[in-house]
Amino acid sequence: MSHIVPSWKVADNVCAISSTRKGGVSNAPFHSLNLGMHVGDNADHVVQNREHLAQSSRMPNQPIWLNQTHSNKVAVVDKPTNVVIDADALFTKIPNVVLSAMTADCLPILLADTQGQAVAAVHAGWKGLANGIVENTLALFESSVHAWIGPAIGPKHFEVGHDVYQAFCDSMPQASVAFNALSKEGKWLADLALIAELRMRQAGVMTITQSHRCTYSESDNFFSYRRENITGRMASFIWRT
Numbered sequence: 001m002s003h004i005v006p007s008w009k010v011a012d013n014v015c016a017i018s019s020t021r022k023g024g025v026s027n028a029p030f031h032s033l034n035l036g037m038h039v040g041d042n043a044d045h046v047v048q049n050r051e052h053l054a055q056s057s058r059m060p061n062q063p064i065w066l067n068q069t070h071s072n073k074v075a076v077v078d079k080p081t082n083v084v085i086d087a088d089a090l091f092t093k094i095p096n097v098v099l100s101a102m103t104a105d106c107l108p109i110l111l112a113d114t115q116g117q118a119v120a121a122v123h124a125g126w127k128g129l130a131n132g133i134v135e136n137t138l139a140l141f142e143s144s145v146h147a148w149i150g151p152a153i154g155p156k157h158f159e160v161g162h163d164v165y166q167a168f169c170d171s172m173p174q175a176s177v178a179f180n181a182l183s184k185e186g187k188w189l190a191d192l193a194l195i196a197e198l199r200m201r202q203a204g205v206m207t208i209t210q211s212h213r214c215t216y217s218e219s220d221n222f223f224s225y226r227r228e229n230i231t232g233r234m235a236s237f238i239w240r241t
Helices: 043-056 126-130 133-138 162-169 173-178 192-202
Strands: 014-019 074-077 089-092 099-103 107-113 119-124 145-149 159-161 179-181 187-190 207-210 234-240
Touching: 014 107, 074 133, 089 099, 089 133, 099 107, 107 133, 107 192, 107 234, 119 126, 119 133, 119 234, 126 133, 126 162, 126 192, 133 192, 145 192, 159 162, 162 173, 162 179, 162 187, 173 179, 173 192, 192 207
Parallel strands: 074 089, 099 119, 145 207
Antiparallel strands: 014 234, 089 119, 099 234, 107 119, 107 145, 159 187, 179 187
16 A cells, blocks of 8 residues: 555544555665655656655645755745755645655654644654754644654664763653663664654643554565665655645
């Protein structure tokens, strides 16, 4: 299947999907539904993949794409656009504007307020997460928010150094529950999705749904940069009607 549909309790006018690696036309190592233009794949294949996904999921407009740099910058969108935006999160209140966040191990986080009046898509790698990309996005909402955390590298496979541990735990000691020390000195296994949930709960988000899907271990379903290095990209999308 080319995409999965988040199972979360949001307003009926909120639509969201998250792509898999299946159902596209790209050749190895990008096989087959690669959505990333920047990874070395045939550009025509990427265009076909994007068009197929937009049609199969009945998107009302072509998605807005990001040039993601692991920052904490959020862009507010007030109309559909073909311009690639330099940011790591998108926010809108405008109907039928399709927001995207591209990933291949990092967290895709989709947000929607309870009334279905505002939505956001967030690309959260560990650097962006530590520097406040989620909090910056949440600050744009005017009412309570539902969150969905999509497929990302799982806690059994995300090995990090002590710098990552410090980046989260020095400012938020309770985040230590998301780290398991390895026998190698200064190395940890980190649960990125749990860290994101802890930070969102600290920011006041009460309704958080985890997909519990691991990009690294589910090689048939997802691309993984850590597993393959040269590989494709998935994306998660959200819009309101």
